[in-house]
Amino acid sequence: MRKLICLLFTLLISSLLYSQELPNISISENFNNTSLSKVIRILKNKYDVKIAYDDALVTGITINGSYNDKSITAFLDEILPSKGIDYQVLNGKIILTPGQVDIDLKTPSLFDLTVFGIVLDAQTGEMLPNALIRVAGENKGTISNKDGIFSLSQVPTDTSTLEVTYLGYKKSTVKLDPNKSKKTIRISMAENTVDLSEFTVVDLRTDNTIQYGEEISQISIDPNSLTSLPSLGELDIFRSLQLLPGISGTDETSSALSIRNSPSSQNLVLLDGFTIYRLDHFFGVFSAINPDAVRDIQVYKGGFGPKYGGRISGVVDITGKSGNFNKPEYSFGINLLSARMSVNAPLNEGKGAIHFSTRRAYTDIIRSSLFKKLYKNYREGSNQLNDQASGNSLRPNFHFYDFNLKSTYNISSRDIASFSMYWGRDELDTDFDQITNSGNTFMTENTEENAQWGNLGVGAIWSRNWNKNYYSSFQLAYSGHNFDYLFHSEDRDENGQITRDYSANRLNEVADLQINYKNELKLKERHNIDFGLNLSSITAINDVTIDGQVQLPMEDRKQSGSILAFYASDEFRVTKKLRLNVGFRHNTTGLTNKNYFGRRLGMSYQLTPSLKLKLSNGQYYQLARQVLYDDPRSNLQDGWNLACNTLFGALSSEHLIGGFNYSKNGFMIDMEYYRKDVSGLVELTVSHVVNPGMPNDTQPLVAESAGEDKIRGVDVLIQKKIGPYHGWLSYTHSKSSSIYSQINGGQRLPSRLDQRNEAKFVHVLEFKKFNVSATFLYGSGKPFFKPELNFIRDNSGTVVNYEILNLNKTVERLPTYHRLDISAALKFENEEVRGEFGISIFNVYNHRNIQSRRLNINAIERAIDNGEEPTQLYRDIVLLDFTPSIFLNLFF
Template identity: 85%
Template sequence: MRKIIYLLLFLFANSLLYSQALPDISINETFKQTSLSKVIRILKNKYDVKIAYDDALVTGITIDGQFTNKSLSAFLDEILPSKGINYQVLNGKIILTPGQINIDLQTPSLFDLTVFGMIQDAQTGEMLPNALIRVAGENRGTISNKDGFFSLSQVPTDTSTIEVTYLGYKKNTVKLDPNKSKQTLRISMAENTVDLAEFTVVDLRSDNTIQYGEETSQISIDPNSLSSLPSLGELDIFRSLQLLPGISGTDETSSELSIRNSPSSQNLVLLDGFTIYRLDHFFGVFSAINPDAVRDIQVYKGGFGSKYGGRISGVVDITGKSGNFNKPEYSFGINLLSARMSINAPLNQGKGAIHFSTRRAYTDVIRSSLFKKLYKNYRENSNQVDDQGNDNSLRPNFHFYDVNLKTTYNVSKRDIASFSLYWGRDELYTDFDQITGSGTSMITENTDEIAEWGNLGIGGIWSRNWSKNYYSSFQVAYSGHNFDYLFESEERNENSQVTNTYSATRLNDVSDFQINYKNELKYKERHQLDFGLNVSTITTINDVTIDEQIQLPLGEREQSGGIFALYASDELRINKKTRLNAGFRYTATNLTDKNYFGRRLGLTYQLTPSIKLKFSNGQYYQLARQVLYDDPRSNLQDGWNLACNTAFGALNSEHLIGGVNYSKNGFMVDMEYYQKNVSGLVEFTVSHMLDQSTPNDTQPLVTESVGEEKIRGLDVLIQKKIGPYHGWLSYTRSKSSSIYPQINDGQSIPSRLDQRNEAKFVHVLEFQKFNVSATFLYGSGRPFFKPELNFIRDNGGTVINYEILNLNKTVERLPTYHRLDISAALKFENEDVRGDFGISILNAYNHKNIQNRRLNVSAIERAINNGEEPSELYRDIVLLDFTPSIFLNLYF
């Protein structure tokens, strides 16, 4: 009876709506396979017609035909009914509605069944990984795999309603049809775009920008939804991740993805299955991954499952864009440092697709004021160049570029083949003269600095859906990284005689060839089995030389070995509220004389429809790691090394995590307590001791320090969306301490990344024609380690030399960090192009933030040479001050 009343009310409302007249307009247009959404834009912009519609209703529909002097009503009557669309008129606006009302009165014929299907982008045809699929009204569900396929078991009946959500897309619901219950579902998702029309339907819009996944500490984030946040001109993948709780955002570099007080090198970063070893461009200013190439990001802050291995802290799993299977589309963007473009196009009439994107900095051609500021910050972060010289003498030749290419082809209904390529490179060359003093005390310093670094990733995947319960993929991949650095400095007096020289070289290469075989198997409705293997051959080359006299003891210059890993896990749905995931990862290698067995355990319990409890525990090992060089006189970067029996073994970490998630009506609160115990840490600590045979000289003394670390913390996220506003507050309270028997006599000291408090406020207001945003970051001071300085004096008490005793450290805290960034962008659109133009301002109130302090080697030695008492022992490494940037993005 209630359905009949609703139907009568709907028909009555229709009669009122249809009684209103359409505007007297003549349409003169020719359309050839033109998308209905573009036709609507033409009506709006060219004919000033006001139309309201849901994107999902018009997505994928094209219009053909030549229309001459057609009235608006005749035009709409001709193009819409055949597409299953009706229209109504209300207050001068045309409202598009579905063509008919289907009231399903069928009774179910099947019960407790498994539904199999695929999730894809409605506009491009791309498969969507990690979409959440569940029965409407229930909290339990499943997620789509890397190729967008899913298998949802224990569906009550063949008339149930399936609900699909995916970050950045409108929620979609599909009612099962008993006549088609055994067919594969193909569910299309429409993007959450803000229409520039005067009226926009947003009922199905997702409430949250950040979504927690099925596993503990798993976060899904839609990078496109963060494109309006302040930046240096373009969306930055890793800077966006730094706004999440538990990921540090107070060092202002994209290269440092510090997850829960652990260094970036302890995180596994994957792009389409191959490893990215270096995460930055331009010394950390930009991340290595072009945002135009990214489809999906999954972040695991700890407690990750057995399918991931080789790292002990976190995982960032990035899926690249496949391209557009339906029609070509293009984009272009430019800012004060770089330009980028992308192409997405179909192959072989939509059976495949290709994505191509590239970026290049033009800083070797145009040295903007922003570039000069960023380069000065990098230069001041170095201990190898005196920062008191004339900045105008620095004329660096620097640029970076990267290329992403991905092709995907549907070989059959069951088979998908894809190929991915990533290539990124930075090149720096600096040659300058610096003059200090005058007359007989004039010193000329000539400096040469050459640096080249980059990543190469290549991968091919063949995946197959054998049945609705079994899926497998086979991948062959290569990951490469190289860093080649040369620094030479020569000082001459007023007579052009060489008085001092300094040189440093650093070479680090990684070659990683891998084969991955992965399987997903549904077993007896309640079991989801994941199992597979990884075989890799990895080689590293290391060479560090200072003043052509010392090569840091890194073991062998070249290391290589094989790693074999076997993993398996079972996701058991104990009941409708409880999910248990238990597994293991076994690793065998010829690098060490040990093999490694790591357990995995995860448990979630749906206490109420809004409250989920979660727990995880795991043991993790890492064979390829970066070793820290702690030398107060230089800033040589860390390099990748392999575990071995002679120098150092594998890193080992134990994770224990417990938390609770509350989510209702677009409001979410998530809290997680975590513990990490890490062992096998290695530092090469460099002291500079007086040479007794030549008292005027000092010699480096390198000590290998092996230690352990304890990390404890609490992550909190509060998120809400209200109308055009969405934002969140993230807060982390943590403490990490380390013990090295050789440092400070084995006493417990704060870890280098220890930061007790960090808070981040993110606010975005998104309107039809513009958006504004602001982020505020606060962080308590990190530790600063002062080595012991021993000044050598002559009989008259004058300082003639000094020693650096780096194994004895005094721990101090740096000042509190805080920064406000703001951004505003104007949106525009016509029938051919859409885009945005805007400005971002970093550090809007120009607060002086100190990243670190360094021993002021140049000032100390200058004072000693002049017979003065050294006073400026340390200098601050200051981060960005007030920094504006503008940007332009176009989409065709």
């Protein structure tokens, strides 16, 4: 009797609290495929209803129907139960909870089975590549492929539990059902976003921003987690990658990727399977890839598998967004240099989706102070402009634009077709007159500079999942790159006579048509076999002209040929802890009439659940490469060339990598030792020598030098995530040296990218309504190579001319580099839109960082013209000083 009285009293109190705490309101709304998260925002903002929930609970759920004069309880009782959601009332707040599910504990009927499935974004329906699927409590696992498809073998029983993780998403746990064990499992994952509502309940994230993959030196990056980092106005994918160990980051005006002391041209950069040949906009200020178009990024710093070929250093494999299969989404962003927008929408009732994004710099319309500073920085890196022509007086007509288009369609449950396209272009036009006073003589200087460069990439893929053990894809792709540059400068005296005339032309084009056939095959539960073919028909055009003199032989100005590659690899799980990966890539080409066989060997051993050991060795070849063009007098950029039998052979490298990874409770430490030996390097070194018998006349002299690099180093990454904080420390200690046949008599010298120590600290605090971040970068001095100068004098000892003997170099070290960047963003949201407004500041304490030094051509020639002894022989190329920037991003 006493228990009954207590129960009745409890029910009475609960009923009174329930009726008193909830507002007495009437809800009248029409919902047409409206997301539940938006419905909740309407209740909170329009009807002042306080609701707490886990965002993963409501992600992917939509509401339909008309509701007139419904009380809040009647409304919730009508929309929630069918969605598997219950609610409770506490202190005037409605708390959404998962609905009760009847658990059917069944006895397993199948053992050591293969589970087949697909991993999807719960909000958009996009397939998620490179998701990690594991059996709970065991080390065995697999990775979803480009279409989000996975096949996990040796699952103990058909009642086992699978754990699925993907960077930027909450872990998904799936309990297998014996009645459905033979069917395709669809796993939906919710983004790990922070809801901006005051009353939203969110889980503390345990995943890291950076994750090391199954292969050695493979790093997975969450693009969304990088948005809070300091930037020059917008998220830059490549600049964010520079914060990783082993990727040089001590040059804020370069979006190129120097991976483990190798130049950017030795890295393979793929977007949806086609190659991106040039990686920057605005002479390195922005990267070529719009972050709005990126779904997934995989970085291989070395030791990559045989499915990747054609480069000898690293790989950046980017998967573009497919679009939204459920409902349209839009975004818009603007900063001090450019604006961008994107659209994601479903096709044919969700059977397909389309993504479109574009951005454009408006620097040809509005020249902000940030643009002037960046352009001045580029200009000072050139020896082709008189140093009296400051960035304030120069008013260049410059802009860039790009767009991405991708469409994906599910033809059937087994077949997926996709089409992807990228086009980017930069255009620069400068025509400038300036009057200068040289002694008592007035001179008119005219400078003309025109440049157009860009990329075009197109790819069409058909992929088919034949069964649980066999998947294949066929791609037809085209990659194009062009760089067309003209520089002309002349001086005229008071009578209009030309006293100095200098011109430089550079044309570089690449056209690469490829067919890719890739296969994934599982055999006998332990073998994962990758094999395929790659056929490339490639053409390169090169023209280099200085003062009307062609710098390359006629037969080497246009090159073309084909490359056929076959690859295969076997990932063999020897035991539960030991995994071996053995493979090869064989190339045959008419460019050199040679065959190139590169082996791949890899091993990983899971010593404990938290500690993994890894080892890798590989041999790599590169047939399309850039040749360094070293001319102290000009600013001509390196161009793409093809290997041949006469001038440039193939590049080759040997990788050896070993290390370990320890990861537990949001803490991770990864360390890798690497050694890389590179051969087949070529440098075109330009000297300027005086013509015999004509002391006032010089001519360029080009020398071809063959070379090799020897690179050794250690990468360390320490990462921690706790509550709203995540950050990491990356450190690289390395040594890189080079030998070139004709430079300093073949003496071994530090390589151009030799930087002994580099450290990067990254800190991010992310709250519901704002985030703040800070990055600090430190790098020891890089080498600077001073050519030998020989001053020509007349009989009286006066300097009348000079020679630049560029094959004789003196090596000096530049000063230490360091800078602090900070960023803060305010988040906001209402029923229709969410967004963020923020500010970034580069080089907060205004440290003077020197990128390089250049021969001070103008000062030397001016001194000689005035009969003086040249003293200011070199000038510093200084990087950005204190540089603020603001940005606004909106999402609809």
